[in-house]
Amino acid sequence: KQEVTQIPAALSVPEGENLVLNCSFTDSAIYNLQWFRQDPGKGLTSLLLIQSSQREQTSGRLNASLDKSSGRSTLYIAASQPGDSATYLCAVMEGGSEKLVFGKGTKLTVNP
């Protein structure tokens, strides 16, 4: 059974700092890996999707990497801003299915 773990559960940083969020998964037979952002009281917003054949994806100040063999992904946020404060969730799509398995998220607070 696929399990997704995110470390740390919470992170507080000063504005301007570069930071890394970690995600690990137990079964490397994935179709893709996705990073989402969730603001309080809201649904999830897709940030980046990395296909199983890819190593990384970039969007603005965000860069996500994927090491499928070791079951790890990282989300790098450059020059963090208070508006980046949210919960970030990692999810893997299992091979042969549209089913996403989510981690419990990392709650990020960026202090002005």
Place this chain on the structure above:
Amino acid sequence: DAGVIQSPRHEVTEMGQEVTLRCKPISGHNSLFWYRQTMMRGLELLIYFNNNVPIDDSGMPEDRFSAKMPNASFSTLKIQPSEPRDSAVYFCASSFGTISNQPQHFGDGTRLSIL
């Protein structure tokens, strides 16, 4: 473009009552997903449909839960009878394609409280 629309946004009811959650997916999307989010268990997939057909309902907790998708623009998740442990935020999401590298788009959820 309108995103995924869920109703109601909040629902408070007494245990034993029937609860119906509604979802309108993004037009043109052919996959629809129902999730439940709790502090203890995080975000869990309950059921998903492709082209209005249920594909995987292995996450539906028990027979009290049922989901339907009568057409491409509407889905319901029903709980009957409801219990306090069903209290959670329920999300609907939709995506384009079948087992594709297209992201899922989420609604803002229904916060359900069963007293």
